[in-house]
Structure formats: structure tokens, C-alpha cells
Amino acid sequence: EAEVAQSPRYKITEKSQAVAFWCDPISGHATLYWYRQILGQGPELLVQFQDESVVDDSQLPKDRFSAERLKGVDSTLKIQPAELGDSAMYLCASSLSGSGGYTQYFGPGTRLTVL
Amino acid sequence: AQRVTQPEKLLSVFKGAPVELKCNYSYSGSPELFWYVQYSRQRLQLLLRHISRESIKGFTADLNKGETSFHLKKPFAQEEDSAMYYCASQGAGTYKYIFGTGTRLKVLA
Numbered sequence: 001e002a003e004v005a006q007s008p009r010y011k012i013t014e015k016s017q018a019v020a021f022w023c024d025p026i027s028g029h030a031t032l033y034w035y036r037q038i039l040g041q042g043p044e045l046l047v048q049f050q051d052e053s054v055v056d057d058s059q060l061p062k063d064r065f066s067a068e069r070l071k072g073v074d075s076t077l078k079i080q081p082a083e084l085g086d087s088a089m090y091l092c093a094s095s096l097s098g099s100g101g102y103t104q105y106f107g108p109g110t111r112l113t114v115l
Numbered sequence: 116a117q118r119v120t121q122p123e124k125l126l127s128v129f130k131g132a133p134v135e136l137k138c139n140y141s142y143s144g145s146p147e148l149f150w151y152v153q154y155s156r157q158r159l160q161l162l163l164r165h166i167s168r169e170s171i172k173g174f175t176a177d178l179n180k181g182e183t184s185f186h187l188k189k190p191f192a193q194e195e196d197s198a199m200y201y202c203a204s205q206g207a208g209t210y211k212y213i214f215g216t217g218t219r220l221k222v223l224a
Contacts, residue, residue: 003158031210033212035214040124040216041216041217042119042121042201042214042215042216042217043159043201043214044214045211045212045213048210048212050210055210056210056211091159093159098210099205099209099210101147101149101164101166101205103149103161103164104151104161104212105160106158106159106160107158108158109158
């Protein structure tokens with residue numbers, strides 16, 4: 001069964017350093033999501049792609065976060081510079097389409113610790 | 116603004132007892148509603164969708180538009196139901212997907 005892949009699974013970095021996370025969605029899924037999940041809270045949408053286009057990045061801290069999905073397949077989320085408050089689980093998900101109530105399929109997540 | 120509220124952070128029940136996990140939403144239209152579940156050391160995954168009107172693992176969820184609720188219910192809890200449950204909504208015709216803060220269900224032997 002196809003799954004969403006993410007790497008790395010764990011990342012420890014010092015504040016002010018740059019970090020990058022990678023996500024490979026399920027083949028054929030047009031929509032890709034990046035979420036941040038702080039301990040004890042639900043996933044918070046950071047950015048949503050439909051193919052290679054961003055359709056929602058209203059919660060993305062654009063001064064330090066960037067995301068791309070150049071060929072409409074895999075995606076990279078970058079933080080530069082990392083801050084202590086960025087410590088969280090970063091989840092990637094994909095779905096066949098972005099609207100209409102399609103199921104999201106989640107990756108295992110990347111746990112980021114900023115020291 | 117679109118919002119999903121799960122008032123209980125933790126719900127503990129005994130095995131065999133009924134379970135109800137509460138979810139309230141706020142949205143001016145008719146959103147799509149979901150319950151996602153995360154078992155220990157597993158990925159977040161869909162449990163059920165309102166649009167499918169299905170029962171999964173004995174769980175059902177009824178949409179009450181008057182109370183803007185989408186509570187998750189199971190008549191007899193099992194120990195393997197212990198997990199984190201998230202309610203989510205997607206505004207009709209929009210891309211916006213909102214998750215609640217989650218409820219941890221513990222089913223005691």
C-alpha cells in the first residue's frame with residue numbers, strides 16, 4: 001500500500017541554523033499539505049499545494065519558512081533561521097484533490113528540536 | 116472564521132462502556148467533517164467521514180447542524196480504541212482544512 005514518505009524522521013539543530021524537510025506524497029495525489037503540530041495541540045496547516053501551486057499559505061511564517069513543490073510531486077519545507085519556538089512535529093499529508101472532502105494521508109512526521 | 120472545538124483533552128472509560136467524543140464546529144456553510152485517529156506509534160489516519168455515513172471499527176458520528184456538532188460514538192469501548200482522536204472540518208468548496216486540538220481516549224481494563 002502506497003504511503004507518504006518524509007525525511008528525516010528526527011532533526012536536532014541549534015537556533016539560527018537552517019533546516020529542511022522533505023516529503024514524497026502518494027503517487028497521483030495532486031494536493032500536498034505541510035502541518036506543524038506542537039505537543040498537546042492539533043495539526044496546524046502551514047501550506048497547501050495544488051500540483052505545484054500554493055493555494056493556502058496564510059499560516060506560514062514567511063519571514064523564515066519557505067516551501068516548494070517544483071514539479072508538482074515531492075516537496076521541501078525550509079526554516080531559516082530556526083528559532084526555539086519552532087520545535088514541533090512537522091507533518092506532510094497528501095490527497096487526491098484539495099477540496100470536496102477528500103481523505104488526507106499522513107506521513108510519519110519529522111520531529112524537530114531546536115536547541 | 117472556521118473553527119473546530121474538542122472540549123475534552125482526556126476521556127477515560129472502562130472497557131465495555133459507551134464512548135462519546137465531542138466535536139463542535141463553526142462555519143457559516145456546510146463543511147465536510149472528519150474524524151482522524153492516531154494510535155500509539157502510528158501515523159495519523161482517517162477514521163471516518165461524514166459524507167460516507169459509515170461505521171468504522173464500531174464508531175459512528177452524527178452531524179447535528181442545529182448544534183453544529185459532529186460527536187463520535189461507540190456503544191462498547193475496547194482497549195484497542197485507546198488513541199488520540201482529532202475532529203477536522205473542511206469548508207464546502209474551499210481548501211481550508213482545520214483540525215481540533217484532539218481528545219485522548221483511554222479505555223481501561
